Amino acid sequence: MIFAVLTMTETLLEFFKAMAHESRLRMIGLLAQREHSVQELAEKLDLKEPTVSHHLAILKAQGLVTARAEGTTRWHALDRTALERMSAQVLQAPAEKLARTQPKRPEDYDTKVLRGFVRGDGTLTHMPAQRKKRGAVLRWLMRDFEEGRTYSEGEVNEAIQRHHWDSATLRRELIGHAMMARENRVYRRQPREMWKEGGEAQSPRT
Amino acid sequence: MIFAVLTMTETLLEFFKAMAHESRLRMIGLLAQREHSVQELAEKLDLKEPTVSHHLAILKAQGLVTARAEGTTRWHALDRTALERMSAQVLQAPAEKLARTQPKRPEDYDTKVLRGFVRGDGTLTHMPAQRKKRGAVLRWLMRDFEEGRTYSEGEVNEAIQRHHWDSATLRRELIGHAMMARENRVYRRQPREMWKEGGEAQSPRT
DNA sequence: GCTCTATTTAGACATATGTCGAATTAGATG
DNA sequence: CATCTAATTCGACATATGTCTAAATAGAGC
Numbered sequence: 001m002i003f004a005v006l007t008m009t010e011t012l013l014e015f016f017k018a019m020a021h022e023s024r025l026r027m028i029g030l031l032a033q034r035e036h037s038v039q040e041l042a043e044k045l046d047l048k049e050p051t052v053s054h055h056l057a058i059l060k061a062q063g064l065v066t067a068r069a070e071g072t073t074r075w076h077a078l079d080r081t082a083l084e085r086m087s088a089q090v091l092q093a094p095a096e097k098l099a100r101t102q103p104k105r106p107e108d109y110d111t112k113v114l115r116g117f118v119r120g121d122g123t124l125t126h127m128p129a130q131r132k133k134r135g136a137v138l139r140w141l142m143r144d145f146e147e148g149r150t151y152s153e154g155e156v157n158e159a160i161q162r163h164h165w166d167s168a169t170l171r172r173e174l175i176g177h178a179m180m181a182r183e184n185r186v187y188r189r190q191p192r193e194m195w196k197e198g199g200e201a202q203s204p205r206t
Numbered sequence: 207m208i209f210a211v212l213t214m215t216e217t218l219l220e221f222f223k224a225m226a227h228e229s230r231l232r233m234i235g236l237l238a239q240r241e242h243s244v245q246e247l248a249e250k251l252d253l254k255e256p257t258v259s260h261h262l263a264i265l266k267a268q269g270l271v272t273a274r275a276e277g278t279t280r281w282h283a284l285d286r287t288a289l290e291r292m293s294a295q296v297l298q299a300p301a302e303k304l305a306r307t308q309p310k311r312p313e314d315y316d317t318k319v320l321r322g323f324v325r326g327d328g329t330l331t332h333m334p335a336q337r338k339k340r341g342a343v344l345r346w347l348m349r350d351f352e353e354g355r356t357y358s359e360g361e362v363n364e365a366i367q368r369h370h371w372d373s374a375t376l377r378r379e380l381i382g383h384a385m386m387a388r389e390n391r392v393y394r395r396q397p398r399e400m401w402k403e404g405g406e407a408q409s410p411r412t
Numbered sequence: 413g414c415t416c417t418a419t420t421t422a423g424a425c426a427t428a429t430g431t432c433g434a435a436t437t438a439g440a441t442g
Numbered sequence: 443c444a445t446c447t448a449a450t451t452c453g454a455c456a457t458a459t460g461t462c463t464a465a466a467t468a469g470a471g472c
Contacts (some may be wrong), residue, residue: 015470017459020458021460023460047452047460047461047462048462048463050461050463050464051460054460054461055460069468069469071469071470072468072469072470109454179449
């Protein structure tokens with residue numbers, strides 16, 4: 001499992017932080033009963049919509065809440081699977097491992113960006129709109145590919161789909177950013193120097 | 207289980223809050239390996255002693271950490287039982303119930319006091335020194351006794367010991383505060399009017 | 413494209429929480 | 443009892459987080 005952005009401790013920490021607020025706990029309770037729109041939640045919790053949005057974002061980042069759009073309103077629901085998965089992790093959490101965290105190495109740009117789009121289980125909530133941020137996500141996807149071997153299109157798609165359903169678009173972007181190269185029908189990871197660290201993207205070299 | 211001061215949601219919330227900080231998570235990790243003194247923790251976590259004390263207090267309030275004195279230093283250890291117990295509760299936590307919390311009824315004096323002495327599992331960390339606060343704890347202990355029936359000394363002790371080992375002292379205090387009465391060898395709960403709410407304690411009526 | 417509605421984002425402000433130095437307490441030791 | 447040490451408590455300050463209003467966005471229906 002090399003997909004997660006965060007270490008075990010960080011994952012747990014983020015999970016606990018997400019749960020450590022009355023409004024959010026109550027929100028989970030409400031969502032456990034049935035889907036709710038932002039407005040409904042705001043009403044029941046006696047908060048303003050923006051505040052509810054804010055809390056929902058935090059819960060979504062943990063994969064605890066999912067949303068489905070219907071017209072302009074969004075129906076939010078509790079993902080029980082995620083809740084159970086995380087709880088189970090808490091339960092097993094070999095307390096020993098918690099100690100191994102390094103004091104707090106300040107996190108780099110990519111990590112900071114990813115924090116906003118990657119759920120605890122390694123799936124993406126959505127793709128960033130900003131080009132720079134998309135870069136961070138793409139670099140992160142590259143963790144799944146080794147240099148020096150080839151991948152079929154199917155393999156590439158499969159790897160990407162562990163994180164996001166739209167493997168077609170992302171696959172193209174990986175090439176657009178010169179992270180992957182395609183020759184004939186075969187994909188190959190490009191050396192890191194070609195795309196490392198915030199550099200402007202090279203032109204596609206199909 | 208009528209012992210807890212807090213509702214289910216509140217208990218969970220306090221637990222999550224306790225866990226939702228990097229220093230405390232790391233502290234738990236360290237304590238999982240072996241006992242530590244405050245100094246050691248301060249050293250390993252790169253914090254000052256007062257800060258460590260502060261965090262330990264929070265963990266202790268949840269019953270997650272226990273301490274044993276040796277001379278002037280105190281050795282702190284993780285109570286795995288407590289950790290597992292709480293984790294299990296998280297796991298089962300019928301999310302449904304979370305919703306039932308009332309918005310936030312401001313808490314009364316007793317609750318506020320109890321928060322500082324009662325762990326999540328209903329045991330007392332220690333008895334308050336201040337008379338007024340002891341009153342709050344004693345009133346809380348009275349939850350275990352019904353009016354209109356009698357208790358043997360053994361039953362009284364047993365009930366008290368679910369919260370604190372020193373049943374002898376506490377039993378005497380319950381009588382001193384006119385919450386319980388003893389006739390012959392039989393104990394009986396006094397009507398609430400006799401001791402309700404912060405009133406000065408009546409003189410013992412053995 | 414304009415307008416209406418639900419939601420989200422941005423920025424300001426308030427509250428809660430963590431951290432520390434200084435002062436205090438509690439136990440040990442002479 | 444004076445003194446030493448480990449720990450805790452207190453109070454000040456800094457940071458993090460929650461909440462709000464105002465402004466921006468995204469979809470639906472003209």
